[in-house]
Amino acid sequence: MAPRIGVVVFPGSNCELDAVEAIEDLGGDAELLWHGDADLHQVDAVVLPGGFAHGDYLRPGAIARFSPVMEGVRALADAGGPVVGICNGFQVLAEAGLVPGALQKNRGLKFLCTTTRLRVETTSSALTAEAIVGDVLRIPINHFEGNYTCDPATLAMLRSEDRVVVRYLDNPNGSVDDIAGVCNEGRNVVGLMPHPERACHPLVGSTDGAVLLRSLLVSAGAKV
Amino acid sequence: MLFSVLVETRLRPGIADPQGATIERSLPALGFEGISGVRVGKAFRFVVEAADEDTARSHADEVTQRFLINPVIEDADVSLSVAETV
Numbered sequence: 001m002a003p004r005i006g007v008v009v010f011p012g013s014n015c016e017l018d019a020v021e022a023i024e025d026l027g028g029d030a031e032l033l034w035h036g037d038a039d040l041h042q043v044d045a046v047v048l049p050g051g052f053a054h055g056d057y058l059r060p061g062a063i064a065r066f067s068p069v070m071e072g073v074r075a076l077a078d079a080g081g082p083v084v085g086i087c088n089g090f091q092v093l094a095e096a097g098l099v100p101g102a103l104q105k106n107r108g109l110k111f112l113c114t115t116t117r118l119r120v121e122t123t124s125s126a127l128t129a130e131a132i133v134g135d136v137l138r139i140p141i142n143h144f145e146g147n148y149t150c151d152p153a154t155l156a157m158l159r160s161e162d163r164v165v166v167r168y169l170d171n172p173n174g175s176v177d178d179i180a181g182v183c184n185e186g187r188n189v190v191g192l193m194p195h196p197e198r199a200c201h202p203l204v205g206s207t208d209g210a211v212l213l214r215s216l217l218v219s220a221g222a223k224v
Numbered sequence: 225m226l227f228s229v230l231v232e233t234r235l236r237p238g239i240a241d242p243q244g245a246t247i248e249r250s251l252p253a254l255g256f257e258g259i260s261g262v263r264v265g266k267a268f269r270f271v272v273e274a275a276d277e278d279t280a281r282s283h284a285d286e287v288t289q290r291f292l293i294n295p296v297i298e299d300a301d302v303s304l305s306v307a308e309t310v
Contacts, residue, residue: 059294066291095294102296104235109242149239149297174240 002029003220006043008073008089010035010053010064015086015197019049022197026210028217035067045082045126045220046073048089050142050195060088060103060145061095070096082126082219083189087143090181090191099184099191100158101150107174111144115206116194117169118180125165125183126219127190127212137208139194141172146193148175148182158182165190188219226307227272227280233293233300234265268292271307280304 005028007019020030031043035053040046053064064070070092077083077098085093093099106112120128120135131137150158155177158164165181173193181192196209235241241263248262274280284302293300 058292062291062294094296100296102294104239104297105242107240107242109246147240147242151238151296174242 002027003045003217004029004031004043005216005220006031006033006040006046008033008035008046008048008069010051010067010092012053012055013049013051013088015050015088015195018195019047019086019197022200022209022213023047023217025200026214026217028213028220033069035064035069038068038071040069040072040076045084045216046076047216048073048083048085048092049197050087050089053088053092056088056145059091059095061091061093064088064092065096074098077184077186077189080186080188082216084127084216085189085191086195086197087141087146087193090193091145093189093191098189099182100154101148101179101182103145103193104147104149105145106143106147106172112146112172113140113142114172115140116172116180118166118194119169121164121167122162122183124162125187125190125215127181127183127192127196127215128165129218130215131211135211136169137166137199137211138206139196139199139209140206141194142198143173143193146175147173148179148193150176161185163187166192166194225274225276225280227274227277227284227304228307229268229270229272229280229284230303231268231284231288231292231300232265232303233267233298234263235297236299239297265298272304277304277306
């Protein structure tokens with residue numbers, strides 16, 4: 001049976017259909033989950049997609065973290081289920097405290113919409129289990145507040161526990177230590193600013209995101 | 225009783241402030257000299273109804289810590305006064 005991946009829709013999400021399409025192209029069974037429903041309908045994994053949940057008012061993710069669906073997401077994460085936050089989804093995970101650190105305005109104060117090169121730093125995460133350490137992936141970013149920051153103690157912990165999942169080769173936004181994505185202690189919750197779902201078809205210029213979403217499907221399948 | 229609350233937030237020391245840095249860099253071109261240490265924050269004003277000042281302060285502190293700031297990157301000062309009745 002194909003793993004069932006829930007893709008959460010907040011008011012203002014705008015990458016949920018890209019995520020659904022990419023997941024289904026890879027053989028997964030994607031299902032949209034409305035943010036107002038705390039019930040995850042027994043999905044095996046959850047994607048928090050990109051966009052501007054609740055208009056990004058106050059701070060990106062600050063209001064979305066209180067949406068009812070986040071109770072279900074937290075329960076799934078606590079049970080070891082794969083949870084991936086992409087772009088705005090990463091901001092929601094950080095605000096919710098499900099991954100460490102915070103995302104602030106890009107260095108240079110520019111909205112960035114470009115293709116970045118990412119280096120896979122660990123294969124011990126729900127998003128990189130099928131990748132190879134050192135793989136360089138071409139994956140787009142599309143954000144204004146993707147400048148990852150955390151205190152020095154947290155950074156030291158992330159490094160010593162091998163929890164930086166992907167790094168930028170050409171740091172576009174000022175993120176500390178070139179960090180593009182991190183995971184939680186259990187390695188089942190991953191947040192990243194780049195959009196793997198937008199790099200899963202030759203027509204869009206790169207298929208390098210497929211290995212990441214395929215990893216998610218494998219992690220979700222392992223849980224079944 | 226009604227209490228007027230002012231919450232001022234700013235980035236914690238050591239957290240880069242791209243907006244503040246950009247403003248500071250633009251000052252000399254505009255003829256403003258001798259200004260440094262620019263940090264950009266936010267201010268929230270609201271009214272709390274509570275039996276007494278301590279209760280109002282604890283409500284204001286809680287909403288500030290749980291919602292108005294991200295404690296990973298921001299600090300806040302909360303000030304409170306009895307609201308003038310209209």
